[in-house]
Amino acid sequence: MTGFFYILHQKKYFMAKRFATLLLFLFSLFCFSQMDSEHWFAPMASNTPANGKGSQLIYLSTNSIIPVNIKIYGGNKLLGTITIKKGDPQFFYDWDKSQIIVENNDEKMKVLNKGVHLVGDGNFYANLRFSIPEEAEMVTSKGRSALGKTFFLGMQKGKVRYSNNIASILATEDNTTVTLSNYEPSLVFTNDKTPNTAQKTILLNKGESYIYEVDNINANNASFDGLIGAKVQSDKPISVTCGNFLAGLNQGRDYYNDIFMDQTIPVEKIGTEYILMSGYGSIADASVMEKTLIVASEDNTEVFLNDNKTGTPDFILPKAGSFQFVKSLNYKPSDPVNNVYSLYVKTSKPAYVYQILAGSPISDISSGAMSIIPPLSCLLPSKIDEIASINENLTMDSNGNYVDNDVKLNIITQKGANVFLNDSKANINGPFPISGNNDWEAYTSYHVTGTITVSTDNKKAVTFGIAAGNGSIGYGGYFAGFNVEPYITGVGDCDDFKYLEVQDNYDEYEWYYSPDQINWTKLAETSNRLDPLGVYGYYKCKVIKQACSTFLFSDVFLYKSCTVVGPPQSYTLSFCESLSPPITPKFSKKIGAPIDIIKTKITKDPEEGKAYIDNLGNIHFEAENSTLEKVTFTYYFEGYGSFPDSEEVTVTINLTQIKVENKEIFSCVDSSGLATYNLKDFETTSTDPTITKFEYFTDKNLSNEIPSSELNNYKSSPNTIIYVKVSNAAGCYRIGELSLKTYTPPVISIQINGRSATINATGGLPPYQYAIENSKEFIDFQDNNVFNNLPIGLNTVYVLSSDKCTKASQDFMITQLLNVITPNADGYNDILDYSEMKYKNNFSIQIFNRYGLEVYKSNGQKYTWDGKLNGKSLPTDTYWYIIQWEEPKTQQTFQFTNYLLLKNSN
Structure with missing residues (x-):
């Protein structure tokens, strides 16, 4: 529209608006500066x-x-x-x-x-x-x-x-x-x-x-x-x-x-x-x-x-x-x-x-x-x-x-x-x-x-x-004085644009329009507000304040069409894929309108991945192994001309991720220090339906693949990590870790009460089974951890984890020493009796009076003492005795000392 016809149009328009504009102008002519x-x-x-x-x-x-x-x-x-x-x-x-x-x-x-x-x-x-x-x-x-x-x-x-x-x-x-x-x-x-x-x-x-x-x-x-x-x-x-x-x-x-x-x-x-x-x-x-x-x-x-x-x-x-x-x-x-x-x-x-x-x-x-x-x-x-x-x-x-x-x-x-x-x-x-x-x-x-x-x-x-x-x-x-110089603002938004406005601190206003900032045309409006009627271009306003000796021009204001927010676009890719084909920008409201591809740009980058524009103006996206499940980016494009139409579009990329769970598997170690593992157990927890392939490697660089023939019976020392390449149909992959473990032996603690022992265990793989071995017998594995009537001397406990391959043992001693005899033929405590020690090697008893004189020493396989010396009863008194033996299993010698109260009636 030429400046001449534009002015005519403006005059007709403003005649119709004059009363309303004048009324508004009278109420807003002298606003304060911070308005x-x-x-x-x-x-x-x-x-x-x-x-x-x-x-x-x-x-x-x-x-x-x-x-x-x-x-x-x-x-x-x-x-x-x-x-x-x-x-x-x-x-x-x-x-x-x-x-x-x-x-x-x-x-x-x-x-x-x-x-x-x-x-x-x-x-x-x-x-x-x-x-x-x-x-x-x-x-x-x-x-x-x-x-x-x-x-x-x-x-x-x-x-x-x-x-x-x-x-x-x-x-x-x-x-x-x-x-x-x-x-x-x-x-x-x-x-x-x-x-x-x-x-x-x-x-x-x-x-x-x-x-x-x-x-x-x-x-x-x-x-x-x-x-x-x-x-x-x-x-x-x-x-x-x-x-x-x-x-x-x-x-x-x-x-x-x-x-x-x-x-x-x-x-x-x-x-x-x-x-x-x-x-x-x-x-x-x-x-x-x-x-x-x-x-x-x-x-x-x-x-x-x-x-x-x-x-x-x-x-x-x-x-x-x-x-x-x-x-x-x-x-x-x-x-x-x-x-x-x-x-x-x-x-x-x-x-x-x-x-x-x-x-x-x-x-x-x-x-x-x-x-x-x-x-x-x-x-x-x-x-x-x-x-x-x-x-x-x-x-x-x-x-x-x-x-x-x-x-x-x-x-x-x-x-x-x-x-x-x-x-x-x-x-x-x-x-x-x-x-x-x-x-x-x-x-x-x-x-x-x-x-x-x-x-x-x-x-x-x-x-x-x-x-x-x-x-x-x-x-x-x-409350006034900070924005005395004129500037133009646009009031309203793209959907409801109202007018251009200069602060109404001034006494006179002159508006100018230009399509190129070179040729300017004076417009008819004389208030501080101007409705541009959809005519895009450059505007400025000359203001006059009667109290000043000069006039001022506002900065030039570019009024152009608002950037349209285009329909959002959504795509689904795997996390390593590229968008194919790329996006070709198109106006959503002006179908077929040409696009100036030089002006196309990415206005908001994705949080992960890469969005870029090729030399034909097409929009590309590369996921680049993103770990996110969704990213967004925004691109902008415009048409040709001094005041072109423009549009901005938000793109959402839904990224299909492989869900990989690391795993530990356990196996028993043999005499060579190796264990046998079924590596394919890893796949039992990776239930993601998008997974199409599992490959197993001994190194994280994936350079040494384990042959498929070895996967079910893989020999390895424990505490080793196997790296599993998990792929989907698009060829995207993640790396999972399979930790090869063996169970640690249980840790044993023993509570002894007289001739009974309660066995406690931690670690390993519960529940446990327990066995006892001593010179008298072997009590086979059982679920009960309490053993009664154990013989005096060395006992060995064995604890077996439920994995059946890690067994722990520990020795303990039953030392129930006798400290009183009453040789009165009543059938109770008549003699010092260690007959149960007959399973031990080199058993002996030595007895001393309070002055340290030896009053008895066993000879050969003698396990008792009747309180006599050379066939005569010793007087009632406190005596000391030493028992000593050798464990048949370990050839270890043990010695215990205890006091003994002898009560003779004669």
């Missing part, structure tokens, strides 16, 4: 677990009378949805606390699926207000203006024991490399796997987050300035939140802590001129809480304060990342009676300015907050519309009761602005002059509550921030 259709909040690291107490809410509002539908994601998972419109702000809280506040140290310096990403079908405002008991803060989202690749960090310089420094990252694209540098290498990071390094680099995918924490509970960290001035660098856009989850002041023996946190901005969004208005701290009393942090983004940055026009800077920041705090005594009085002070900062090169302020007049030292300050610009909006529930931050005191907050509003405008708060000039104090800058002035308002709108009715630029809190906590933030 955007997307917002990001990185998670934060707490070093003070609050046991689930506190609150974490995202306040959402819009100036659109048309409802804005918002999806809230955490780590690419949908957490919930919410709908807002002008006059009906909402807050989102239906999430787990750990999604935004990380207390577990194991999750710090670790890739997480935490943080929050909000996506709306229209523009909206988002700020995170969070608390733990007696501590709170607010993080204002800057929308897309917060995204960038280079950042320098700011935070409170708190070295009290329970303070920390954090830098948290949230990625917006896959394969994002992030590096933290420009910090003292000796700092101790929480959960750091690479300590004492000058930089730390991580890789994140879209929706993933990462938190760096320096906790001052570590005494080593107190020697340094934490992460102030540290640099965060990435190769793709990221969102960065920085500050202290706890920091504060050390006043003698007392510690005063609060949270100091904000979402920072990339270096391309900072400037060289700033105005800061004091918070609730008492400047006249030299507030120690109120101060300003200036961080250089370039070397040799000169800093001028207030009305310094001498050409000699107040100080110089020598290196990028160098910083200096400006104390409250440098603030200039605007209305000291009402505690209104200002600080004007001008730098020779772009610099970051962070404000540390007190959030409550009740307690200067315990109600801190931190805000990043927007640079001055005549492109600031003229209206900041619909900031929800400005005095709400659900904070509790130490008793668990919610506490009301007091809000001070600091308004900064171009000189001569006619300022309104909620369309009223009541409760507005000012204007106050700014020392050092005659082009800007300030206003204040105290005890502000509810949903507010700040505006000027004469096109002058305006921004505002708050200092808020109570006696225990403080919070603050600025």
Whole structure:
């Protein structure tokens, strides 16, 4: 379509839309700067677990009378949805606390699926207000203006024991490399796997987050300035939140802590001129809480304060990342009676300015907050519309009761602005002059509550921030000024594209179209929104702000057809096969449309295996012995032309795996130390029906195959591994292991009770059988492990495993020695009788009286003694005796000594 006919078409279209567009335009002309259709909040690291107490809410509002539908994601998972419109702000809280506040140290310096990403079908405002008991803060989202690749960090310089420094990252694209540098290498990071390094680099995918924490509970960290001035660098856009989850002041023996946190901005969004208005701290009393942090983004940055026009800077920041705090005594009085002070900062090169302020007049030292300050610009909006529930931050005191907050509003405008708060000039104090800058002035308002709108009715630029809190906590933030340069966004998605849009901070808009970025045509639309009506090409918008003396062009926006998500494709292969034939890309909706094969590419690689494109544009996949049962990859292709159709397809490859189970088999060892095994027993447990072949090898390199004739009776020493190549019909194979084993002999333990023995066994292969051998008899193998009436002397027990090939033996002694005889012919204990020892060799008895004199010695095969010496009874007394013999089986000699009580009646 030529530019001429396109303009005619546009005019007809916009006549039909004019009333609705005009109505919408009137309600959205002056939105505040952080209005955007997307917002990001990185998670934060707490070093003070609050046991689930506190609150974490995202306040959402819009100036659109048309409802804005918002999806809230955490780590690419949908957490919930919410709908807002002008006059009906909402807050989102239906999430787990750990999604935004990380207390577990194991999750710090670790890739997480935490943080929050909000996506709306229209523009909206988002700020995170969070608390733990007696501590709170607010993080204002800057929308897309917060995204960038280079950042320098700011935070409170708190070295009290329970303070920390954090830098948290949230990625917006896959394969994002992030590096933290420009910090003292000796700092101790929480959960750091690479300590004492000058930089730390991580890789994140879209929706993933990462938190760096320096906790001052570590005494080593107190020697340094934490992460102030540290640099965060990435190769793709990221969102960065920085500050202290706890920091504060050390006043003698007392510690005063609060949270100091904000979402920072990339270096391309900072400037060289700033105005800061004091918070609730008492400047006249030299507030120690109120101060300003200036961080250089370039070397040799000169800093001028207030009305310094001498050409000699107040100080110089020598290196990028160098910083200096400006104390409250440098603030200039605007209305000291009402505690209104200002600080004007001008730098020779772009610099970051962070404000540390007190959030409550009740307690200067315990109600801190931190805000990043927007640079001055005549492109600031003229209206900041619909900031929800400005005095709400659900904070509790130490008793668990919610506490009301007091809000001070600091308004900064171009000189001569006619300022309104909620369309009223009541409760507005000012204007106050700014020392050092005659082009800007300030206003204040105290005890502000509810949903507010700040505006000027004469096109002058305006921004505002708050200092808020109570006696225990403080919070603050600025609500405009970070995305003053125009940029185009597409609202809607492929299935429901709505329009192109430029921020509505400006007074006039001119839209241009080009098919080639060379020839541009001015279009009829004059609002901040344009419906391209499906005409693909390049668009840009010229914006004019009456308060500025010039105009600006947005970046060029390429509007083209969305990439179609093609029907998914699925194939089944064995784990070593290649896809055959390869995939030939085809459009699913434009049948037969030609494809520019040069543009075809793999957009997501499989986790295992290899996907690639040949010179004809066909898609190949090689499984490469993948161990997975399923892999996916994605390919992209497009047609010809300046704005071609394109499609992306996800391919699923189901991989048939061979299921191999390793096995042990056992056999008895013969006298040569070898055992005979049936190797084909391996196949009894490998029941996978896809297996077609088993081959057996003695080495894992599969170079020495065992002949099939030997498989059923394979001779081997035990403790050998056989390698089994298990194949399927496709020729794919896995290697299993067959371990050749023999049973270990049982381990024997014996319990003797008099003439009985109980045999216990472990190891080998139960159940067991038991046998006893001694000089009297052999008791054959039996299941019972108890043997009674065993003879005195050496016995041998044998234990046989149920494998019948591993037998263990152990000798034991029955030593039931007699120690009393009463020779009175009553038939009981009349003699010392060892007649049962007649099976022993060389048996003898020797008896001695208490003086050591021998009174008896057996001669020959004599096994008894009747208590007499030379036929005469010996007196009643205690005697000692020795018995000795030789075991016939072993020819081993044994000797035992025992006492004997002789009781004679005569």
